[in-house]
Amino acid sequence: MDLQDQLKNLFPDHIPLPEAEKEIEDKELWIQDEPMICKFEKRKGKPTTIIEGYTGTDDDFKILAKELKTKLSVGGSFKDDSIIIQGDYRDKIMTILKEKGFKVKRVGG
Numbered sequence: 807m808d809l810q811d812q813l814k815n816l817f818p819d820h821i822p823l824p825e826a827e828k829e830i831e832d833k834e835l836w837i838q839d840e841p842m843i844c845k846f847e848k849r850k851g852k853p854t855t856i857i858e859g860y861t862g863t864d865d866d867f868k869i870l871a872k873e874l875k876t877k878l879s880v881g882g883s884f885k886d887d888s889i890i891i892q893g894d895y896r897d898k899i900m901t902i903l904k905e906k907g908f909k910v911k912r913v914g915g
Contacts, residue, residue, distance in 0.1 A: 835870060836862035841909035844896050855896055857889040857903075877902060 813820075842859045857874075860867045864887075871889040875882045878898060882891040891899065900910045 835866050835906065837907045838862060839909075841911040842903065843913050844900055844903075844910050845913040846894055846896055847914075852892070853894045855891040855894060855899060857891070857899065858887065860887070874899060874902060 838861050840859065840861065842857055845856050845858070847854050847856060860870070867887070867889070868884050871882065871884045874889065874891060878891065878895055880892050880895065882889060884890075896912060900912065903910045
């Protein structure tokens with residue numbers, strides 16, 4: 807008897823919901839011709855990686871920010887048309903963006 811059968815015995819009236827589809831991976835992001843800029847800064851003594859230069863919609867850029875944060879398992883934010891990631895993750899971010907088809911330019915250091 808597996809877990810599903812045990813749950814059906816405990817809750818016979820429960821109807822399971824269909825699994826939620828992942829919206830992030832389904833949505834096509836707009837790929838631009840100009841390269842995005844990936845730079846490193848120290849803010850308040852802590853390293854941050856900043857991605858700028860996306861000319862698509864803000865919603866697409868927010869989806870890209872959320873995907874980067876979840877793949878890297880780090881914190882960050884989306885402010886003033888730029889993605890701010892906590893820590894120095896330039897190499898990892900550049901490989902993720904290149905896999906998606908973006909052109910990326912590394913700035914600073």
